[in-house]
Amino acid sequence: MISLTRLNGQRFVLNAEHIRLVEQSPDTVITLVSGEHMIVREDTREVVARVIEFQRHTRRLSSSAELREDLRGQTQAGRGESENTPNAQSRRHA
Numbered sequence: 125m126i127s128l129t130r131l132n133g134q135r136f137v138l139n140a141e142h143i144r145l146v147e148q149s150p151d152t153v154i155t156l157v158s159g160e161h162m163i164v165r166e167d168t169r170e171v172v173a174r175v176i177e178f179q180r181h182t183r184r185l186s187s188s189a190e191l192r193e194d195l196r197g198q199t200q201a202g203r204g205e206s207e208n209t210p211n212a213q214s215r216r217h218a
Contacts, residue, residue: 126174
């Protein structure tokens with residue numbers, strides 16, 4: 125999600141994954157995958173920078189979750205437990 129400003133000064137948050145196109149003509153026009161157009165105060169470079177930062181943040185969160193899963197699997201393997209042992213199952217449901 126990225127925070128943007130409408131031409132009238134109203135702030136709003138947009139799901140960056142729904143952006144299809146960003147154009148400068150002279151106002152910044154954002155076209156969404158739905159075909160809807162939004163005109164914002166931020167210039168094209170700022171919108172793109174915010175989208176890139178959003179994507180980086182999303183990847184970091186995803187990578188952290190994957191790392192936790194990998195570590196959890198390695199810990200169970202180190203104990204000699206498989207996913208289907210009663211001990212592993214009881215810990216998952218606790």
